[in-house]
Amino acid sequence: MFGANTLLVKIFGSIGAVSTSLDLGKGGPLVHISSCIASLLAHGGPDNYRLKWRCLRYFNSDRDRMDIITCGSSSGVCAAFCAPVGGVLFALEEVATWWRSEEMNSEVVFV
Numbered sequence: 001m002f003g004a005n006t007l008l009v010k011i012f013g014s015i016g017a018v019s020t021s022l023d024l025g026k027g028g029p030l031v032h033i034s035s036c037i038a039s040l041l042a043h044g045g046p047d048n049y050r051l052k053w054r055c056l057r058y059f060n061s062d063r064d065r066m067d068i069i070t071c072g073s074s075s076g077v078c079a080a081f082c083a084p085v086g087g088v089l090f091a092l093e094e095v096a097t098w099w100r101s102e103e104m105n106s107e108v109v110f111v
Helices: 004-019 027-042 062-081 084-095 101-110
Strands: none
Touching (some): 004 027, 027 062, 062 084
């Protein structure tokens, strides 16, 4: 769901949809694209294309990876609507599965 193939298809599919005058909102694709990028960074890079970044292997647990994906979705909302506070609140309300006070600080930094 958050792999490199999904990222490429989402980017080129969004470009194709907009160029053919299809009605495509800007919020959904940007949130998904930024979440895919955050997931790839959290996993150290895509496995398919042999692009592994050892310096990005700091996220050892699933909890840390889910936190960075939450931060990625927050930055997607911020980029789509130019609303940093709205992006943080969206991520905490819709994406985060549980509340952690340290997560709020990292989301504000990423925004």
